[in-house]
Amino acid sequence: MNRLIATVVFAFIAPFAQAEVLRMAVTTSFNNSGLSDVLLPQIKADTGLDVQLLVVGTGQAIKLGQAGDVDAILVHARAAEGAFVAQGYGTHRREIMFNDFVLIGPSSDPAGIAKTQSAAGALARIAAAQADFVSRGDDSGTHKKERDLWGDAGLDPDRFGAWYKEVGAGMGAALNTAAGLDAYIMADRASWLNFANRRGLALLFAGDAVLFNQYAYLPVSDLRHAHVNHQGAMRLERWLTSPTAAALINGYQINGAQLFTFNAK
Amino acid sequence: MNDILSGLQAAFWLVVQLDADLVEITLRSLQVSVSALAIACMIALPLGTWLAVQRFRFRRGVIALLNALMGLPPVVVGLIVYILLSRSGPFGVLGLLFTPTAMIIAQIIIITPLIASITHQAMRELWAEYHDLLISLNTSRWQRVRTLLWDGRRALLTAALAGFGRAIGEVGAIMVVGGNIDHATRVLTTAIALETGKGDFALALGLGFVLIALAVSVNLAVHTLSGTERGSRW
Amino acid sequence: MVNKILPLAVQGLHVRRQGRDILGPLDLTLDATGFTMVIGPNGAGKSTLLKALHGVERVSAGTLTWSAPDDDVHARQSFVFQTPVMLRRTVRENLRYPLSLTGVPKAQIDDRIHHWASLIGLTDHLGQSALRLSGGERQKLSLARALITEPELLFLDEPCTNLDGRATRDIEILLLEAYAKGTRIVMATHDLGQARRLATDALFLVRGALRETGKASTFFEHPQTDELQAFLKGEIVE
Ligand SMILES: Nc1ncnc2c1ncn2[C@@H]1O[C@H](COP(=O)(O)OP(=O)(O)OP(=O)(O)O)[C@@H](O)[C@H]1O
Numbered sequence: 012m013n014r015l016i017a018t019v020v021f022a023f024i025a026p027f028a029q030a031e032v033l034r035m036a037v038t039t040s041f042n043n044s045g046l047s048d049v050l051l052p053q054i055k056a057d058t059g060l061d062v063q064l065l066v067v068g069t070g071q072a073i074k075l076g077q078a079g080d081v082d083a084i085l086v087h088a089r090a091a092e093g094a095f096v097a098q099g100y101g102t103h104r105r106e107i108m109f110n111d112f113v114l115i116g117p118s119s120d121p122a123g124i125a126k127t128q129s130a131a132g133a134l135a136r137i138a139a140a141q142a143d144f145v146s147r148g149d150d151s152g153t154h155k156k157e158r159d160l161w162g163d164a165g166l167d168p169d170r171f172g173a174w175y176k177e178v179g180a181g182m183g184a185a186l187n188t189a190a191g192l193d194a195y196i197m198a199d200r201a202s203w204l205n206f207a208n209r210r211g212l213a214l215l216f217a218g219d220a221v222l223f224n225q226y227a228y229l230p231v232s233d234l235r236h237a238h239v240n241h242q243g244a245m246r247l248e249r250w251l252t253s254p255t256a257a258a259l260i261n262g263y264q265i266n267g268a269q270l271f272t273f274n275a276k
Numbered sequence: 277m278n279d280i281l282s283g284l285q286a287a288f289w290l291v292v293q294l295d296a297d298l299v300e301i302t303l304r305s306l307q308v309s310v311s312a313l314a315i316a317c318m319i320a321l322p323l324g325t326w327l328a329v330q331r332f333r334f335r336r337g338v339i340a341l342l343n344a345l346m347g348l349p350p351v352v353v354g355l356i357v358y359i360l361l362s363r364s365g366p367f368g369v370l371g372l373l374f375t376p377t378a379m380i381i382a383q384i385i386i387i388t389p390l391i392a393s394i395t396h397q398a399m400r401e402l403w404a405e406y407h408d409l410l411i412s413l414n415t416s417r418w419q420r421v422r423t424l425l426w427d428g429r430r431a432l433l434t435a436a437l438a439g440f441g442r443a444i445g446e447v448g449a450i451m452v453v454g455g456n457i458d459h460a461t462r463v464l465t466t467a468i469a470l471e472t473g474k475g476d477f478a479l480a481l482g483l484g485f486v487l488i489a490l491a492v493s494v495n496l497a498v499h500t501l502s503g504t505e506r507g508s509r510w
Numbered sequence: 511m512v513n514k515i516l517p518l519a520v521q522g523l524h525v526r527r528q529g530r531d532i533l534g535p536l537d538l539t540l541d542a543t544g545f546t547m548v549i550g551p552n553g554a555g556k557s558t559l560l561k562a563l564h565g566v567e568r569v570s571a572g573t574l575t576w577s578a579p580d581d582d583v584h585a586r587q588s589f590v591f592q593t594p595v596m597l598r599r600t601v602r603e604n605l606r607y608p609l610s611l612t613g614v615p616k617a618q619i620d621d622r623i624h625h626w627a628s629l630i631g632l633t634d635h636l637g638q639s640a641l642r643l644s645g646g647e648r649q650k651l652s653l654a655r656a657l658i659t660e661p662e663l664l665f666l667d668e669p670c671t672n673l674d675g676r677a678t679r680d681i682e683i684l685l686l687e688a689y690a691k692g693t694r695i696v697m698a699t700h701d702l703g704q705a706r707r708l709a710t711d712a713l714f715l716v717r718g719a720l721r722e723t724g725k726a727s728t729f730f731e732h733p734q735t736d737e738l739q740a741f742l743k744g745e746i747v748e
């Protein structure tokens with residue numbers, strides 16, 4: 012009974028009894044890569060910051076920053092990032108690294124995208140074959156990117172037939188769906204490499220420059236939200252752009268493949 | 277079938293190795309759900325009993341409301357709590373969003389109507405049985421509620437266990453208000469959602485089996501304890 | 511015992527349920543002493559009358575004028591229901607319950623529990639759940655639970671229905687002892703022999719109406735109405 016009371020009491024004081032905490036909203040794709048598991052312990056050791064990650068879609072990450080519920084965001088949606096800073100929610104935008112998107116599909120590749128030269132060409136073939144395609148449909152950075160690519164190919168996803176399936180879910184859930192349906196899907200490389208339930212899916216197309224995906228770090232403005240840990244956010248930025256971070260990011264591999272390229276200036 | 281086997285295997289290894297992360301999130305699951313349950317019971321048990329005993333103008337309305345609240349989708353509760361606790365919401369200054377406290381608050385809102393409703397059902401029957409006697413003995417309202425709570429404690433235990441089951445297995449609301457932050461607000465259910473998202477079904481199922489085992493052992497423990505109590509007293 | 515809550519004057523007592531007259535309207539006085547028997551066929555309204563006087567049945571009209579303030583009145587009377595209500599507790603806790611509600615000193619409580627348990631022959635069952643008692647044992651327990659607070663007024667609704675001859679006699683002895691100590695008793699019964707044995711006065715109810723009242727001697731020996739005459743002879747009265 013005493014223990015029970017202790018637990019109950021602890022539940023209420025716990026939030027106030029922690030080390031210096033920094034809350035950062037990151038995208039699902041970043042977290043699914045597993046890179047954070049490498050970076051966070053080193054950040055803790057070097058800066059003493061206890062970085063708590065809120066893993067959400069880009070849209071929600073930006074909302075969290077606007078509401079002041081996090082101290083910084085790490086996302087990949089260029090236009091939205093610009094607006095975030097312009098409206099005064101973020102103090103500035105700092106590029107950290109990039110990774111790339113890849114096109115996944117059934118290994119039999121019924122639409123024949125493996126041999127195309129460009130991402131736009133590959134998508135055009137999928138549309139022409141009306142092969143099943145799973146879209147995130149959750150207004151995330153990845154989803155926005157995918158819609159842009161359809162646009163580049165001169166196509167409008169809103170007019171697609173039943174073969175185009177918007178699942179409104181995160182990367183992992185969308186990949187699960189694609190695996191279940193044996194459908195094409197666009198994913199970030201990290202999520203794909205870490206994805207365990209591949210079944211008949213295979214990586215079919217990658218390497219087009221338009222598929223590169225820039226991550227940027229944006230500290231939330233302490234002018235708008237006086238309570239945010241801006242000091243901590245600045246310390247984290249110094250660390251994220253340091254040679255230590257560069258070495259860890261460039262050195263992070265899954266199955267021998269490098270996922271991210273450090274490009275902070 | 278293969279998935280289930282590898283899930284069982286994963287669960288087995290997690291438990292055998294007493295995986296540090298597993299222990300941590302299991303304890304946090306318990307901490308959040310038991311805290312929520314304790315507070316919800318303090319509200320719901322007297323409330324449900326009082327609704328059985330007391331006639332007043334809006335009684336039917338309150339009962340209907342309780343039953344309706346019981347069906348509230350947890351995500352909606354989560355969303356409302358989220359908006360209230362957000363820094364830009366009315367209770368933002370408390371800085372509770374993305375803490376275990378926020379998860380406890382959401383779970384209290386989810387399970388209180390359930391416990392109160394089950395309590396009310398059980399207490400209504402007991403009250404029908406006791407009504408004449410307790411009125412005859414000139415008991416005060418509070419004495420009536422206390423007598424019913426005490427003599428109906430087995431039914432209340434069932435209500436509490438139902439609440440616990442709902443709390444420990446809940447994911448929608450605590451995902452939203454807790455944020456599923458590693459080493460801060462990650463619990464069994466949100467970890468399962470995360471691993472499912474990564475397509476790691478074996479680990480997700482393993483965690484699921486741990487969750488089931490936890491729920492079952494809490495139920496068994498409670499029933500054994502109340503069973504021995506009955507053995508010695510009755 | 512000095513009876514402070516009686517006499518009781520009842521005027522225009524009327525119980526209606528679902529548009530039907532169940533009892534009354536009737537006038538009646540309960541004196542400070544006496545052993546009143548309420549008799550009448552099934553459904554006559556005996557239970558309803560007792561419960562209405564005791565205050566557990568909502569009355570549709572009428573006034574009850576007691577000789578003491580309301581709080582005292584309700585604290586100093588007990589009721590033994592036609593179907594015994596057992597608390598889901600041990601026999602001991604059933605006996606303790608009414609004492610714990612009143613200001614009986616803790617030291618006295620256990621003594622009283624043992625005293626009453628032995629009077630009703632349930633000493634060996636004290637630690638047992640009341641729900642496991644037989645029908646007759648339940649009736650005895652609910653009688654003991656009613657008498658343990660030494661009420662000034664005791665209502666009994668057919669307390670001996672399930673009892674054998676010997677148990678009936680034991681209970682009659684308990685009732686007469688309580689009566690001798692000053693407890694005012696009002697009791698409904700179908701046992702006319704018991705009514706004759708115990709009553710100082712009696713009421714005859716048919717279809718909710720008070721047909722005849724009087725001292726026991728005249729009531730049983732020289733009934734005024736044809737209906738009571740027939741009823742006492744054992745004929746069917748409806
Ligand atoms: N709440 C109620 N609603 C409708 N009718 C009721 C209600 N309570 C009692 N009655 C009716 O009132 C009548 C009197 O009931 P009561 O229990 O007082 O009879 P009784 O004289 O005690 O009969 P018995 O000898 O069988 O115990 C019965 O016909 C019963 O059905």
Ligand SMILES: [Mg+2]
Pocket residue numbers: 556557558592667
């Ligand atoms: Mg009756």
